[in-house]
Amino acid sequence: MKAPFSGVISAKNAEVGDVINPMMGGYSGASGVLTLMDFAKVKVVIDMAENDALRLRRGQPALLRVPSFPGREFVGEVTIANSTADAATKKFRIEALFDNAGRELRPGTFGEVIFEVSTHESALAVPQKAVLENSYVYIVQAGKAVKRPVTLGLQNTNVVEVLTGLSEGDVVIVEGNYGLGEGAPVRITER
Numbered sequence: 001m002k003a004p005f006s007g008v009i010s011a012k013n014a015e016v017g018d019v020i021n022p023m024m025g026g027y028s029g030a031s032g033v034l035t036l037m038d039f040a041k042v043k044v045v046i047d048m049a050e051n052d053a054l055r056l057r058r059g060q061p062a063l064l065r066v067p068s069f070p071g072r073e074f075v076g077e078v079t080i081a082n083s084t085a086d087a088a089t090k091k092f093r094i095e096a097l098f099d100n101a102g103r104e105l106r107p108g109t110f111g112e113v114i115f116e117v118s119t120h121e122s123a124l125a126v127p128q129k130a131v132l133e134n135s136y137v138y139i140v141q142a143g144k145a146v147k148r149p150v151t152l153g154l155q156n157t158n159v160v161e162v163l164t165g166l167s168e169g170d171v172v173i174v175e176g177n178y179g180l181g182e183g184a185p186v187r188i189t190e191r
Contacts, residue, residue, distance in 0.1 A: 003036050010107065011035035039103040043079070044113055046094045053092035055117040056081045062096040066111035074098045074105065078115070118154055124166060125159040130174045137166065138173040138180055145173060145184045 014020060014033045044064060048056075058081055064074040076098030085092050096113060098105070130137050134152060138145045150165030166172070173186065 001033070005036070005038055007036045007038040009034050010037045037107065039100055039105070042074075042076075042098045042100045042105045042107070044076070044096045044098060044111070046096070046113055047086070047089060047091035048094055050085065050090075050092060053081065053094060056094055056115055061116060062098070063114040064096075064098050064105075064111050065114070066105065066109055068109070069104065074100065114156075120154055120161060123153065123161045124168060125161050126166070126172050127174050128155065128158060128160055130172045130177065131160055132177060137162075138177050139166070140171040140173060140186045140188065143186060145180050145182065145186050147182045 012034055020033065042064075056078055058078055060078040060081075062076045062078055064076060065072070066074070076096050078094060079097045080093065080095040082093045126137060131150065131152065132138075136147055136149045139148050140146070148165050148170075151163040153161035153163045155161060171188070173180065
């Protein structure tokens, strides 16, 4: 047998002496005698709800974060964005291909895929944990906490865009804001 590409044998589906006859079943083009994989690129399959899937398109950039590589991101792109849902799950299949030149990622690994679907340049943004009940933040004025209602825009896992309610330069309370009351004295500490 000759492999059609260079890779790593990830599964051996037959032993020396086994009789292989595709007409008898048990073996198919999908199972084969061996499973050969090329780890230089890794395909990630995601099933998404309609409202999320409709915002993705082929060629769109994607990032992959894997718990076994903290602080590291693998760069890739969307290769398939199905326009029809699976009949059983009602989910839309999205596939993304990620560079894995160091061959560190392995098949079956779980991770978090991040797609950038919208961007607002020069947006005013604050950390997610500064926003309470999705409607207000506390800022510091004259050494006291002041409750400020805000209107939110785009957000990701770390930050949220503030459309109205804050101005550039406002000092927003990020830590210790739960249970804080209007007019409470505030002391700013540097970390």
